[in-house]
Amino acid sequence: MAPERLLVVNNVVKIFGGFRALDGISLDVSAGEIVGLVGPNGSGKTTCMNIISGLYRPDGGDILFKGKSVRGKSMHVLSKSGINRTFQTPKPFKGLTVRQNVEVVHRRADRKASVDDPLEFVGLSHLSDREAAALTSGQQKLLDLARALTAGPDLLLVDELAAGLSPVELDTIAERLIEISRRGVALLIVEHLLGFVNQLTQRVIVMNAGKEIFEGDLASAAQNQRVVEVYLGQ
Amino acid sequence: MRKQLLSSALILVVLAALFLWAPGVYSNESVLFQLMVYLALAQGINILYGFTGYLPFGYVGFFGIGAYGMSVFVTLFHVPIVVGILLGGLTAIVAGIILSPLLRLSGAYFSIGSLAASQILYYVVSNSSLQNVTNGPYGVNLISIFNDAQSYDAMLVVVLLTTAFVAYLRLSRFGKSLLAIREDWVSAEMAGIPVVRTRILVWLAAALIAGLVGAVYAWHISVFYPESVFSLPISIFAIVFTLFGGGATVIGPIIGTFILYGMYNVIGVSEPQYFQLIYGVLIMALVLFLPRGLMSLFRRRGIRGA
Ligand SMILES: Nc1ncnc2c1ncn2[C@@H]1O[C@H](COP(=O)(O)OP(=O)(O)OP(=O)(O)O)[C@@H](O)[C@H]1O
Ligand SMILES: [Mg+2]
Numbered sequence: 001m002a003p004e005r006l007l008v009v010n011n012v013v014k015i016f017g018g019f020r021a022l023d024g025i026s027l028d029v030s031a032g033e034i035v036g037l038v039g040p041n042g043s044g045k046t047t048c049m050n051i052i053s054g055l056y057r058p059d060g061g062d063i064l065f066k067g068k069s070v071r072g073k074s075m076h077v078l079s080k081s082g083i084n085r086t087f088q089t090p091k092p093f094k095g096l097t098v099r100q101n102v103e104v105v106h107r108r109a110d111r112k113a114s115v116d117d118p119l120e121f122v123g124l125s126h127l128s129d130r131e132a133a134a135l136t137s138g139q140q141k142l143l144d145l146a147r148a149l150t151a152g153p154d155l156l157l158v159d160e161l162a163a164g165l166s167p168v169e170l171d172t173i174a175e176r177l178i179e180i181s182r183r184g185v186a187l188l189i190v191e192h193l194l195g196f197v198n199q200l201t202q203r204v205i206v207m208n209a210g211k212e213i214f215e216g217d218l219a220s221a222a223q224n225q226r227v228v229e230v231y232l233g234q
Numbered sequence: 235m236r237k238q239l240l241s242s243a244l245i246l247v248v249l250a251a252l253f254l255w256a257p258g259v260y261s262n263e264s265v266l267f268q269l270m271v272y273l274a275l276a277q278g279i280n281i282l283y284g285f286t287g288y289l290p291f292g293y294v295g296f297f298g299i300g301a302y303g304m305s306v307f308v309t310l311f312h313v314p315i316v317v318g319i320l321l322g323g324l325t326a327i328v329a330g331i332i333l334s335p336l337l338r339l340s341g342a343y344f345s346i347g348s349l350a351a352s353q354i355l356y357y358v359v360s361n362s363s364l365q366n367v368t369n370g371p372y373g374v375n376l377i378s379i380f381n382d383a384q385s386y387d388a389m390l391v392v393v394l395l396t397t398a399f400v401a402y403l404r405l406s407r408f409g410k411s412l413l414a415i416r417e418d419w420v421s422a423e424m425a426g427i428p429v430v431r432t433r434i435l436v437w438l439a440a441a442l443i444a445g446l447v448g449a450v451y452a453w454h455i456s457v458f459y460p461e462s463v464f465s466l467p468i469s470i471f472a473i474v475f476t477l478f479g480g481g482a483t484v485i486g487p488i489i490g491t492f493i494l495y496g497m498y499n500v501i502g503v504s505e506p507q508y509f510q511l512i513y514g515v516l517i518m519a520l521v522l523f524l525p526r527g528l529m530s531l532f533r534r535r536g537i538r539g540a
Pocket of ligand 2: 045046047088
């Protein structure tokens with residue numbers, strides 16, 4: 001029997017002033033799974049995450065989370081039902097300290113992966129008293145991650161975490177993400193750095209122009225005619 | 235945490251003692267009363283601007299509505315003055331609910347929108363077709379319930395309650411969520427904070443404060459006109475005092491009000507031209523060198539301390 005599908009994105013369309021940023025995208029993620037979402041710049045990866053996390057409303061299609069439609073639900077409601085995320089451009093509470101950044105997060109009662117100390121977990125605890133504005137952009141991304149983990153999500157969306165982190169930091173974070181997924185959390189990872197994706201996941205979805213053009217493992221993706229064309233701009 | 239609690243309690247005790255003791259040694263009670271009016275209004279601005287980032291140029295609208303709300307209930311329905319004051323606050327809340335779509339604006343658009351709203355409130359209240367209710371442009375006379383001492387004490391109560399509320403925001407998780415919303419509303423939503431509802435709550439709390447202050451003010455002066463309780467400089471003073479001292483702190487707006495309102499009374503009344511010059515220079519220096527107010531001199535890291 002196939003594992004329970006935690007998230008199902010069904011034929012979602014998002015239009016910005018006539019431009020179809022998402023043009024009927026469908027994907028699903030199961031509990032405990034790590035799925036990579038890749039594709040060239042502007043293919044709609046972040047928009048997809050913005051829709052799943054409730055920041056944008058879809059113009060068509062539906063999103064099912066735990067079997068129920070969450071279309072049009074606001075972010076704080078989704079946060080409480082178990083969806084959380086990081087941001088491509090990190091969005092810390094700049095004037096608050098690192099510790100205060102995680103303190104304000106509402107923790108869910110029924111959490112799969114309870115991370116006792118999210119700051120420790122992402123390696124920021126030595127900066128607890130620092131104002132978030134003073135962090136590097138890489139550290140701010142880790143802070144986004146710590147905040148998302150504090151909520152205790154069942155589905156975690158990670159948007160381009162790698163940029164701004166050193167290879168050593170990346171290795172640690174990859175381990176940590178795998179640890180989270182082992183505890184039953186589903187992860188959807190957007191990433192340009194394919195080595196990082198490879199380290200984390202077997203299954204990738206390749207997007208182009210708001211559509212899925214490939215789904216499978218990364219090695220086969222690299223062999224796929226359309227994927228190669230898209231990446232080489234052919 | 236305990237230190238912050240103690241320092242907030244200390245601030246409240248000092249304020250209470252000061253305003254109970256001062257009339258005995260300083261004969262100009264009306265200055266003391268005005269000082270309290272601005273202490274409360276500055277904290278109201280602090281709650282809205284310091285904690286959520288909305289700067290309401292039209293804040294005086296709630297003050298005026300509170301003054302009129304109280305007067306109408308007292309003169310037409312003959313409610314006791316305390317009930318009248320509470321109803322004045324309630325009237326301001328109702329105005330706040332009606333004006334809550336303003337919160338969809340941000341930055342300067344919100345400031346100017348709130349200014350326009352306060353003008354609309356002014357035109358409604360002073361309209362001669364409402365003469366039966368508000369006495370239109372001819373003002374209100376509450377001389378029959380005039381009580382100098384009691385209204386002074388009532389204002390002190392409002393000041394203390396308002397200050398205590400700011401202290402609560404400083405210490406509570408709720409206050410931290412407000413700061414989070416101010417810093418980044420998208421992240422705040424993702425952290426599980428209901429941003430729209432929270433903003434409206436704070437907006438109504440600020441409206442209530444200005445409404446109560448307006449109601450007690452009306453009681454204290456007992457004769458007033460629409461233009462005196464909807465006067466824009468009231469907003470501006472409260473805003474400048476808050477910004478000068480520093481928002482999102484308990485003590486900042488208090489220090490700002492004492493220094494600037496004190497200065498206004500020392501030189502502003504006798505030598506208005508020097509006063510305006512010094513005021514202008516001070517405000518410019520503030521914007522240039524201390525954009526987060528005087529209190530930021532004492533805080534190097536994060537948002538902490540009282
Ligand atoms: N809020 C918006 N308003 C208008 N257009 C938008 C908006 N958000 C995204 N777009 C457009 O939608 C398309 C997809 O953008 P998106 O950010 O989802 O791409 P992406 O795959 O995340 O790209 P990148 O790899 O560069 O992050 C782009 O053409 C972008 O300009
Ligand atoms: Mg993107």
